[in-house]
Structures are given as C-alpha cells and as structure tokens.
Amino acid sequence: MASPPRHRTDTTRWLTASQVLATLHRHPGITRAAMAHELQLTSGLATEITARLRDLCLLTETRAPVRGRGRPTTVLQPHPEGPVVLAVDLRQEDWRHAVATVEGQLHDVRHQSHRTRQPATVLAAVRRSVDETRHRYGHRLRAVSLAVAGTIHDNHLVQAATLGWRSVDLGTITAGTNLPMLLGNDATLAGVAEARTGAATAAGTALHLIVEVGIGGTLTIAGVPVTGAHGAAGEYGHLPFGDREQRCPCGARGCWDLDVDGRGLARHLGESPPADPRSYARQVLERAAGDLRARQAVAAVATTLGTGIAGLANIHDPDLITLGGLGPALRHTAAEAFDNAYTDGLMTLHRAHPPPVVDAAHGDDGSLRGAAIVGLDHITSRTALADWVRALAP
Amino acid sequence: MASPPRHRTDTTRWLTASQVLATLHRHPGITRAAMAHELQLTSGLATEITARLRDLCLLTETRAPVRGRGRPTTVLQPHPEGPVVLAVDLRQEDWRHAVATVEGQLHDVRHQSHRTRQPATVLAAVRRSVDETRHRYGHRLRAVSLAVAGTIHDNHLVQAATLGWRSVDLGTITAGTNLPMLLGNDATLAGVAEARTGAATAAGTALHLIVEVGIGGTLTIAGVPVTGAHGAAGEYGHLPFGDREQRCPCGARGCWDLDVDGRGLARHLGESPPADPRSYARQVLERAAGDLRARQAVAAVATTLGTGIAGLANIHDPDLITLGGLGPALRHTAAEAFDNAYTDGLMTLHRAHPPPVVDAAHGDDGSLRGAAIVGLDHITSRTALADWVRALAP
DNA sequence: CTAATATGCTCGTATCACGAGGATAAGGTG
DNA sequence: CACCTTATCCTCGTGATACGAGCATATTAG
Numbered sequence: 064m065a066s067p068p069r070h071r072t073d074t075t076r077w078l079t080a081s082q083v084l085a086t087l088h089r090h091p092g093i094t095r096a097a098m099a100h101e102l103q104l105t106s107g108l109a110t111e112i113t114a115r116l117r118d119l120c121l122l123t124e125t126r127a128p129v130r131g132r133g134r135p136t137t138v139l140q141p142h143p144e145g146p147v148v149l150a151v152d153l154r155q156e157d158w159r160h161a162v163a164t165v166e167g168q169l170h171d172v173r174h175q176s177h178r179t180r181q182p183a184t185v186l187a188a189v190r191r192s193v194d195e196t197r198h199r200y201g202h203r204l205r206a207v208s209l210a211v212a213g214t215i216h217d218n219h220l221v222q223a224a225t226l227g228w229r230s231v232d233l234g235t236i237t238a239g240t241n242l243p244m245l246l247g248n249d250a251t252l253a254g255v256a257e258a259r260t261g262a263a264t265a266a267g268t269a270l271h272l273i274v275e276v277g278i279g280g281t282l283t284i285a286g287v288p289v290t291g292a293h294g295a296a297g298e299y300g301h302l303p304f305g306d307r308e309q310r311c312p313c314g315a316r317g318c319w320d321l322d323v324d325g326r327g328l329a330r331h332l333g334e335s336p337p338a339d340p341r342s343y344a345r346q347v348l349e350r351a352a353g354d355l356r357a358r359q360a361v362a363a364v365a366t367t368l369g370t371g372i373a374g375l376a377n378i379h380d381p382d383l384i385t386l387g388g389l390g391p392a393l394r395h396t397a398a399e400a401f402d403n404a405y406t407d408g409l410m411t412l413h414r415a416h417p418p419p420v421v422d423a424a425h426g427d428d429g430s431l432r433g434a435a436i437v438g439l440d441h442i443t444s445r446t447a448l449a450d451w452v453r454a455l456a457p
Numbered sequence: 458m459a460s461p462p463r464h465r466t467d468t469t470r471w472l473t474a475s476q477v478l479a480t481l482h483r484h485p486g487i488t489r490a491a492m493a494h495e496l497q498l499t500s501g502l503a504t505e506i507t508a509r510l511r512d513l514c515l516l517t518e519t520r521a522p523v524r525g526r527g528r529p530t531t532v533l534q535p536h537p538e539g540p541v542v543l544a545v546d547l548r549q550e551d552w553r554h555a556v557a558t559v560e561g562q563l564h565d566v567r568h569q570s571h572r573t574r575q576p577a578t579v580l581a582a583v584r585r586s587v588d589e590t591r592h593r594y595g596h597r598l599r600a601v602s603l604a605v606a607g608t609i610h611d612n613h614l615v616q617a618a619t620l621g622w623r624s625v626d627l628g629t630i631t632a633g634t635n636l637p638m639l640l641g642n643d644a645t646l647a648g649v650a651e652a653r654t655g656a657a658t659a660a661g662t663a664l665h666l667i668v669e670v671g672i673g674g675t676l677t678i679a680g681v682p683v684t685g686a687h688g689a690a691g692e693y694g695h696l697p698f699g700d701r702e703q704r705c706p707c708g709a710r711g712c713w714d715l716d717v718d719g720r721g722l723a724r725h726l727g728e729s730p731p732a733d734p735r736s737y738a739r740q741v742l743e744r745a746a747g748d749l750r751a752r753q754a755v756a757a758v759a760t761t762l763g764t765g766i767a768g769l770a771n772i773h774d775p776d777l778i779t780l781g782g783l784g785p786a787l788r789h790t791a792a793e794a795f796d797n798a799y800t801d802g803l804m805t806l807h808r809a810h811p812p813p814v815v816d817a818a819h820g821d822d823g824s825l826r827g828a829a830i831v832g833l834d835h836i837t838s839r840t841a842l843a844d845w846v847r848a849l850a851p
Numbered sequence: 852c853t854a855a856t857a858t859g860c861t862c863g864t865a866t867c868a869c870g871a872g873g874a875t876a877a878g879g880t881g
Numbered sequence: 882c883a884c885c886t887t888a889t890c891c892t893c894g895t896g897a898t899a900c901g902a903g904c905a906t907a908t909t910a911g
Contacts, residue, residue, distance in 0.1 A: 072897080075897090075898080076897070076898080078898095079898080079899085104899090105899075105900060105901070107899080107900075107901075107902095108898085108899060108900075111898085111899085129907095129908065129909085131908085131909070132907095132908060132909040132910070133907080133908065133909080134905095134906060134907045134908060135907065135908065
C-alpha cells in the first residue's frame, strides 16, 4: 500500500506525529497529558507535536474537564478542516458508506439497498457516493477504503459469491480522482475492527471468525491483519475439516465451509441445500427452541465449529477468538456441544487457559468500521502525512 | 523480548545502524556501496554510519575487488572484537551449538550426542558450553539463542515429546550470567532460516512445514515468524484433518500428525504404531522403490500431506511453501499422489498460480541457523546496540 | 490566601540525516 | 602518458526531531 521510502528521513520524519494520530483514533477523546504518558513524550515534545499538528489542521484542542489538582489539560479532537476517508462496505443485499475523521468517528453513515446486483450499476452508485463526498469535503477526502464480501487477490476482486460477481474491476470507483483506493475482504476488516475497537482490543494476537455463507476470518497481530502474499489469506472455511466426498464450490473438497453454515444444518436435517444458507440457518436457529431435530442439527454444527476453532487455536495460539455472523447464535444455542468440542479439540497445552471465545462486539458494522480504520491508518501513515503537508503548504 | 522503549529517541536512535547490521547479515559480504544503495543512504550518511560502527567494534572494512570503473568500495565484515551470540539446537539424539557473528557466519560449530536424556544432565552440558563460550569470548558474547524440539509457551519449555521431557526449566542455562536467553521451537526457527537465508528468501509470506514425528512449522512474514500470543503457534499437526476416532497424544482427536508420519505409514501397512516413527518412516521410504505395498502407503500419506498443505495455502495465501524433514522424501517418492492432492485441495483462485512447494534448503541445519538469526536480530536491535555502546564506553 | 500538584512552555544541546561540492581511485582513450 | 569518464568517498553547512532542566501557569486542598 504505502510506497517505499525514498529517503532515510521518511522513516523517522512524522513518525511520532503519526503515532499521535494513531493513538488518537485508538483512544478517541484522549487528553494531551494522557497521550504524552502513553507515548512517553516529554512535555516539551508534546507541546511541539500538538502545535505542529494544529498548524497542519490535523487536530484541535478543547479544555478537558478538570479532575483533581494540577493544571488542566486539553482533549485532542479532530480538526474541522482535517483529512477524512470514505469507508464503504459492499454486501450481498446492500452497501453502506461513512466518512471517518482522524479520531475514528463515523459521520454521514448511509445505507442503500442494491436495486440490481449488476456490477456496473452497483459500482456506479458507489462512484456517485465518492463524487458527492469529494464535492462536500474537497481536498479533505484523502482515501477510499472498501470492504467487499468477496475474495481479494493482489488488490483485485476475484470473486464475490454472494453478490454473484466474478473478477470485477473496482478501479472505476476512484478512476480519475487521484484518491488511493484500499480494498479488503469484509471478514478481514471486521477482524481489524474487533482487534482495534471491539472485543479484542486487549489481545495482541486475535483470531476473528465469521459464519455467514461458509466461514471466513482473519488473524490479527497488534491490530494488523495477516493478509498473505496477495491479500487472500483468511479463507478458513476452505480447510479440509470435512468429508472428502463433498465437493465445495471453491473447487476443493471436504471444506469446513460446507458443515458450519445453513448447508450443514440442511444436511443434518436431511433437506436439500438451501438457496440462501444464511436465512435458512436463522430459521433453523429460531426453530431450535422448540424443535428437537433442529436442536440436534444445531448441536452437530456447533460441534463441528468448536472442533475446527480448537484446531485453529492450536496453530495460531491466539490470546482471544472473536466470533461474528451466525457464530454467536450457533454457539449459544448449543453451548454445551460447542464447549465440549472446543475443549476436546485443544492440545493439552492450551487446556489450562483456553483462548476465550467471545462474541464480536461490532455485529453488522464490523466491516465498515474496519474499512474506516484501515483508511485512517493510511492517512495517518508517515508518507500520507508528508503528502498532506505538501498539499497544504507547497 | 526487547524491553519497551523508555524514551522516544530509543525508537529512532541506532535505527539506521541497526538496519545496516541487519542488511549485513542478510547479505553477507555486501559492499559499502551496495549497502548504501539498498538502504537509500546518501554517501555522506554511509560514511558516517560505517565510521560509527567501526568505532563501536561492530564492523570492519576491507578493500573490495575492483569491478569496472569508479573509485573502489569496501566490503563490510564483522569486527574481530564485535558481539557474538551462541546458538544451540537441542534435539532428540544430540545437541549442537555454534557461535555467530553479526554477519551471520557460524563459527566453532560443535556436535554432541546425549549420553543420557536426563534434563539435568543435558542442561548441565549446555551450561558448560555457555561457560566455555563466555570464557573464550568474554563480554563479546551477548545472547544465547536456543532451538528446542518441543513446545514453547511464554518462554518456557512446556513439553518435548521426542526428548521425553515435560515442563523443564531452561533458566539454568544462563542463570547468573546476565545473558538474555532466546527460546524457540525448532520448526519455527528452521522456518526463519529458510525465509532469511534458505529457499524462501524471495518470499514475503512463506510457510515452512517439517515432517518428523508429526508435522510442525511456521508462517513467516518478511522473515519474522508468526509465533502467537505465547510463542506456541505453528502446531499444524494438530489441525483435525484426520479421523475423529483417533486420539492424539496431544490430547485432541483426529490430528493431522497421526496421518503424515511413520504412524500413518504403519496404519496403512496394517502394522502396530512404531516406537520410533521417524526411522520407521525412513525404512518404509527405502522399501518403497521395490515394494508395492510400501509404495501405496507412501502414496496415501503423500495424499494426506498434499491435501492438508493445500488447505494451509488457502488460509495463509503464502508466496511459497518450504518442506523439511521427511517431507521432501514423502513428496518425491509419491510425486503424482502429492501433486494431485495439492492441486485438488486448492481453491480455484489459487489454481492458476499455486504457491510453489519446494524442498527446504538448510536440511538438518535449519534450526541452528534459525536460532543464530534470531540471536543476531536481537543483538542488532536498537536497544541491544545501545547496551553495547554503554558497555563499551560507559 | 498559601501550599501542593499537574501540566504547559521556552531554550540550549545532542543526534541524525540531507545535499552540494570537492577529493580520490580506478578504467578507458587517443 | 596525459586526460576524460565513472563511481565512490569525504567534508561541511543546514535542518528536523527529541531531550532535559527550569520556569510559568492553572487548578485543588486546606
């Protein structure tokens, strides 16, 4: 994403300023004194940096509410003329967008259903949203960050099964605007959101898994996703945990995918594969309260889920595992089955302190928030800061 | 490992010097001009840094062989009074150690068989080696880096099945010496060696897998292993790819481990589990040339291996996969079975350019070299450089 | 009002890096 | 052999960032 430094100074210049902004969007509403403490800044340096960032329209300060003795400090806030990113989340039924400031707050959140799923139509709508945002924010808009429910490979969308898309060129969204476009898988970005502002903020290494149609996710290390060589990592649903006779639409056999979503529930219930596995799964989960067979099917799937997650805990050794999508419902509906399978699948080593499995905090918003976070990471990077400075005072 | 910076300057001071040393041990025998080009140093800065490092006994320069026009440059070499690390590889049958200089060269490589496998005896022998090295190198010895064929958790050895050890305190190796001890899993460190100086140097994201008793490995990103929250990541053998009825010594069920080593071969041959799965596997592999049943067993195991590796390629999206231990032999003895299973297990997405599976370059030396590399990374870190400077001129 | 406390600000100093221009050591050429 | 070309090394003035000490400032506690 970030271009390699051309000068040595690029590696150190704006480094602390960049860290200040990163800390700001990790702890919104942080005071200047707390920031200085967090980053081990001397008071002199804190003065210098805030002055610099104020001059650059990157933050403002307001008086902090007083607490106890001592000279009152200030609260750091995004500057009304500061840079923003447009975050977009492209999903099966609809798409959403929001404008994020350096502090991480989402503004102008909007939500639109697809009229048709034709790629051209959808992309044109997103493009209009980019143009509107450019019109409203002008040069303040510094990047577009896109979450897509599909497979990314070398910054291209290769396939989006739920949208029915294959290899769509997303370049039109920012063509001719000079805006960098950041592209990410929706599950990956939801994992980033959990790690940075969600249920896994305390974790250094966190695994996020999301069950929708199949199962995807990401490993994050200190809030940074492990994306692989081409950005296609995290396809946990395509591990061969299942029956080798089953052929998966992905091309492989025995994929975990087939056992943990609506398709898996249908097979346990002796029904034919559902057209929409997600809503089918929700129905079965609702029925499970009163229907023994539904409950048994859910328990079987929860067992498969727990066993697989335990295997992933063995290979990744995470601090924490967050579950999104249908995961929480599956797990809570068949809590015993899940917990037994999970514990049973762990290596003895991990049994004393199994990595906690917790529900994702962001729910449906994860991908959008993750896209915003990645976009903000980009605009607060040293190179982007240097660009902003150049644009401001050439 | 490295203590958190106490001052802001700690994050930038010695940064370039540290990068110079890192580059030196990534490209042994590099010239000063090439280094300057690599790190985008201006000639003035190159002069300044080399002078600084020369004064600090961190490198020396000798005239480079002349090639073409221009003022001749110099070759950067480790200083005869510079810091070293002791790398130790603790294995089932024996242990080895070597002293590494900043350039990455191994000196004084030694090799000793265990007389007994009593932890106390083995550790005492290692401790003697540390003391001898301290005696010979004095203050130049800056760290001990230990590779162990066992599971690491929070810098403790929790279990070493092949050695028959459980939860052994390795602190005695450096107790009272003030030397930092770096501890790593052997497969993890072998992966580091492949990524840094072996078959995966060109890869950004590389997966290393090693088949011995079971299968272990590591994912490396830019030469840095993904070690998880407690350093226990990489237990790929404990993914539930296998038959859920099989109970694994690790505590879980259906572990891949049980199917890809000598135990898997024995099961296919209808024999009872071998006492030493590794030498058993070597025997079967030798027999396979003439013995149809052995060949079929190898093919079955190679298929299991290929399918599993494909699944890992799906989740990690690596540039390259390196195979060590028995892996190359298994794969080449049943090349067709392996290749078919590997291709068949990949998502369609990866089929156009499957991540190449190549044999590890370091063979038996990987763990020792990996331990040396991790040790050198430590002594060339900014904090350790600052310590070295303090020790040299207080 | 005064003491205690926490924070912000100023200024001199140190480190690191840049860039321009000159110096140096080789090969190539007539 | 004198001289040009080329690639590198070296020096020096300048600028950016960070530190540390000391002082200034704003609030609470008593």
